[in-house]
Amino acid sequence: IPTLIGYFSNLALYKDKDRGIKIEYPKGWEAIELANPRGDIAKFVSPSEGDLDVFQEKIMITIEPLNPPGTSLDSYTQETIKQISQELTTDTLPHKGNPTQLANLEAREVSYRQNRQRDEGKNLKKLQVWTVYNNKVYILTYEAEEGQYDKYEKTARQTIESFKIE
Numbered sequence: 196i197p198t199l200i201g202y203f204s205n206l207a208l209y210k211d212k213d214r215g216i217k218i219e220y221p222k223g224w225e226a227i228e229l230a231n232p233r234g235d236i237a238k239f240v241s242p243s244e245g246d247l248d249v250f251q252e253k254i255m256i257t258i259e260p261l262n263p264p265g266t267s268l269d270s271y272t273q274e275t276i277k278q279i280s281q282e283l284t285t286d287t288l289p290h291k292g293n294p295t296q297l298a299n300l301e302a303r304e305v306s307y308r309q310n311r312q313r314d315e316g317k318n319l320k321k322l323q324v325w326t327v328y329n330n331k332v333y334i335l336t337y338e339a340e341e342g343q344y345d346k347y348e349k350t351a352r353q354t355i356e357s358f359k360i361e
Contacts, residue, residue, distance in 0.1 A: 206357075209237060214258060216333075219357035221350055234259040239354065241347060250317065252339040252347045254354050261330045268327045272303045275325070283309060295324060297333065298360040302326035308341060320344040324355050333360065 209226050210217040220226065220239040229235040234257045241252040261271070272292035292303025306322045318341040325334040335358055337351035 209239070211236065215361040216256065216258075217359050217361065218256065218354060220254065220354050233257070250319070250340045250343075252337070252343060252351075254351055255334075255336045255338070256358070257332075257334040257336065259332045259334070261327060261332055264330045266327070268301060268303060271325070271327055271332060276305060279305070279307060283307065292325075297324050297326040297335065297355070298328070298358050300326040300328055300360070317341065322348070322351065322355075328360055333358075 205222050206219040207222045207224075207226070208217060208219055214236065216236070218239075221241075223242050225240045225242075227238050227240060229237060236256045236258055238253050238255040243251055276292060292305050295302050295304045302324055303326075304322065304324045306320065309319045309321060319338055320341045322337040323334060325332055327333075335355045337348070337355065339347055339351075
């Protein structure tokens with residue numbers, strides 16, 4: 196059962212013992228547990244900035260079974276980038292997964308812009324970081340309106356860097 200544990204800092208802790216994960220996220224952001232078949236576990240949503248804030252920034256945790264089992268990080272990365280590129284209707288495509296770390300494991304990172312027709316057609320910018328561990332893929336996604344992306348990027352990166360697999 197996931198638990199929320201507060202600190203005396205500007206961070207709160209989300210912990211899911213069943214899945215063996217934890218992450219620190221900004222206090223003031225809302226932690227929302229998700230239960231859907233795609234593997235989305237939780238999302239952390241920035242506070243609303245008023246009536247004109249039609250899209251609240253968020254960080255999402257997704258855990259998917261590795262298919263097929265034993266797929267390497269590089270193979271998964273190639274397939275994921277190909278899939279993202281096919282879904283995008285923009286010229287800003289992720290070309291390769293930049294090496295990074297997630298939960299002290301080798302990981303890959305991409306960022307890209309996604310056009311949206313709803314919400315007055317404002318574009319989204321996404322940062323995704325993933326790693327492969329124990330035949331599962333752990334994906335953390337930061338998503339914001341393109342014009343707001345830089346405002347929360349440092350916070351999002353700190354949150355993603357705090358992610359641990361226990």
